[in-house]
Amino acid sequence: MKTKNQIVKTLSKTRQKLWKTTIISPCSFRTKTQTGKVNKHNAKEALKHFEKLREMIAQRPSPFKGMTEKKVIDKLRQTRKKLWEEKIGTNT
């Protein structure tokens, strides 16, 4: 039968192991993201959806109709600001 000290030591080791896994997991994710190569099949697939999306958008009126490029960018920046404030929970 294990003593109290032995149990504490085992639990401590488990915690250390879990902690190591937790702190390195975002790094593993990043490595995977950075090295992920896109093959020709994937590019073909993406192009298919890109064209379909453009077709879908062409069939409806644009929310930016009649606006200059500067105005559209300003509107997009406003959306970004609003989303960002919602995310960080402020309203400056």
Added chain:
Amino acid sequence: MELILDANEYIFAFGLMKKEACTNFFERILENISSHHIHICRTIVDEIRQNLSLDEFREFILFINPLATIDEDFFVPFTLGEKYMKKGLKPADAFIAAYTEWTGADVLATENRHFLTLHDNLPFKILTAKKCLKLLK
């Protein structure tokens, strides 16, 4: 080339506002995808979603999934964002600049003039789609 495409590049390329350079830029990337890598963060995805219907957004996800992994915003260190706020960018724009630096991307493609005025000592280039197209030729 490692690329970050700002939300306005996607929106223009999809035709919500017609800008041929943006569409051509996307097509050029897709033609030669093995030489490039696109990074996209949650903030940019959320901004795009604001301008698309549910079906269109589904199509967007199907488009972006084979090309890039969506990075969560919380991966980006706060101090990096602060650095760009000190350079005069608004917090949300500063985050995009910080994200670009954090990913180690070579270029941030944007039509946003607030970014385009930022030049000094940056670890990446800030270019419009038109200039990127010239670079990719």
